[in-house]
Amino acid sequence: MASAAPLVPQRTFFKRPLPTSCTAFASPEGKALFAKALAEGNLESYFTLAPQMVTQNEPAFCALGTLVQILNALGVDPQRRWKSGWRWYDQDMLDCCRPLSDVAAVGLTMSEFACLSLCNGLRAVVHTPLLDPAGRAARRDEGLAQFREDLRTTSRGKGVIALSYSRKTLGQTGDGHFSPIGGWCEEEDMVLVLDVARFKYPSYWIPVSLAYDAMLPIDKATGQPRGYVVLDVAGNEPGSLDAPLSQTTVTLNKSTWASLNGSLSRLLLQSAKDTPTAAELINTLLSHLALTLPTSPIAGRASAAESLPLLLDSLSTTRLASTTPFASSPDPSAVLLNLTFLLALLSPRSALTALVPPLAAEELSALADEALARVEGLREEVDNAARQLGALGECCRSEEDNGAACGCARPGKGVKGLEGDAVPARGGGGKA
Known part of the structure; x- marks a missing residue:
């Protein structure tokens, strides 16, 4: 009797060791940072996000995993069924700005991430570091100061930050990635990253200055640096349990x-x-x-x-x-x-x-x-459609303004940095 053909060898991975630039959340040092941040009152965002932590569903779903965690953490009603009679956000629902098959192949840009946020009832304020003509950080002290101020605000309970960064800068494998920020240890100036690629890296603390520098590398998809998005629930959006389902x-x-x-x-x-x-x-x-x-x-x-x-x-x-x-x-x-x-x-x-x-x-x-x-119910359907169209339009206008080489942007404009745009800007994306 002929023997069965040998299995084709496949290279697989079970997690990666954290580089020395990162302090594991569960390590003694990580616990000490957590205790200090807790005493400072800078972990409100952690307690909002932690009950909703997810692992991204696909290698390129880091943006979707990040956003679905934040949407559920902020208590946004998706106005649609998840399963059975339950309304709940799942990563497969986030297809407003790009087909999920496209996202699975190449991930999302920061503008598309902000577009999705707007589509689903969040307020999104995008920050990207300024670059000089040579592509280096410009007005770095000013950008760091703004980042720390946003960390202070969100870590004390007003909104949540989604970070878009290059893993290479942290010494990790891979490149463009999204994850939520869970808190800030002000005394040590360390930020807690709740990595949604939990199959690869655990949550970890990194210096705030390193997190900022990790936003600087150019995203090849857009020709722009990465950055971060401050997200909060838009005041005029429905969120009660009695809100009508979107049809x-x-x-x-x-x-x-x-x-x-x-x-x-x-x-x-x-x-x-x-x-x-x-x-x-x-x-x-x-x-x-x-x-x-x-x-x-x-x-x-x-x-x-x-x-x-x-x-x-x-x-x-x-x-x-x-x-x-x-x-x-x-x-x-x-x-x-x-x-x-x-x-x-x-x-x-x-x-x-x-x-x-x-x-x-x-x-x-x-x-x-x-x-x-x-x-x-017609008014709700019209308002929902108008909101989605508005989010798509903001995404396109931002790409057009910043000359990104993707989507609906006009080609031929030079690279420039933005600070604090209230509409989607460039950056981010990639695989785990």
Whole structure:
């Protein structure tokens, strides 16, 4: 009897030893740092994050693992089911700005990380170190002072910091990585990194100056340094247990939204010359969506298979829906979904609203207000879609401003550093 073929040898790893630059959280030295930080009152972020610690699901999911931990730690209601009857954030839900298959292949940039944060109801303030023309740290003392001030604020309970850094600077294997910061020992000037690649490294303390220097190496995907994001719950977002479940989600990513936004802007500007009625404008925009996109820009969530048809049925009885030939369409639900998306496109928070021809604007506003008032749950769906579009737009504008070589950015701009941008900036990404 022939013997079985030998197994193909495979190189595998079970954890890595921490380099000397890092002090293991569970070591005697790490415990001493923890005790000092606790006495200082600089571990509030640790006690927020620790109950929600996760391991990233994929080698390139460090950004998703970091964000899902922070979202759950800050008590953000995802407004969608996780499993059974429970609403809870999972890494597989974070696909607003990039398809998960893309993230699994190359990770996320800092702007995409901030985009995801905004999409999911967080306030995101991005900080990246300034560089001089030679690519070296500029105004380093000023940047370090800002970093320490943000560490002080977050470690005492106001928000959380997500750090995007190069592992190489710490003497670790790998390169670009994201992890949350769990606290700060002010006396020793050490920061606690809660590494989400827990299969590789445990949590550890590093000097604040080293953490800052680890942000400086250029991310090859963007041509920019890395940095950190201060995250907190946006004050106007729902977060209670009674908040309604979101039934739809925008299916565009940052690049497809940039393209669609541009074509819609041109279409609205052109339509101003034709002075269309509200009904004519609505059907022109719906036709544009159907003809220019391979799939609908908005889709129902799998968990809303029973509730979404009720919402669409109610929408179909409004005067707004009567302006469209949805009833004669091969897929009436798709037309009504696109009509919901259209309400988000032309909501007060959208820049496209200002481009609506005056003749149609007043009538369109009246039709929209009536539908939002009559259809239960429609306002929440429109607000949710508008928020996602806003986050995608901020991501694109930031990449455009900073000349990143990815996504929807314009090529040809020089590298520059930013301090304290309230919109997404460059940096970060990579594998564990």
